[in-house]
Amino acid sequence: RVATLSNHSLRYYATTSQRESGISSENRKDIIGHRSDVVHRGYSAVKVASYAKELAKVKTPPPPIP
DSSP: OOOOOOHHHHHHHHHHHHHHTTOOHHHHHHHHTOOOHHHHHHHOOOOHHHHHHHHTTSOOOOOOOO
16 A cells, blocks of 8 residues: 655655754745745644753753752
8 A cells, every 4th residue: 555645745744854954944934935934833743852852952950969
């Protein structure tokens, strides 16, 4: 069985891949051709791994000394 790829699914994949590669939202919108932020957000999935990668950059205070 072969899955059918649509223009929508290819845009979704491309936008998500660009986001995960660190391309800015404004540049992704230009590349994909979205004019609306609302539409663009719908095509740009966020994966848990992306959050973990970003959160790892946040400095946390050291644990308290007992």
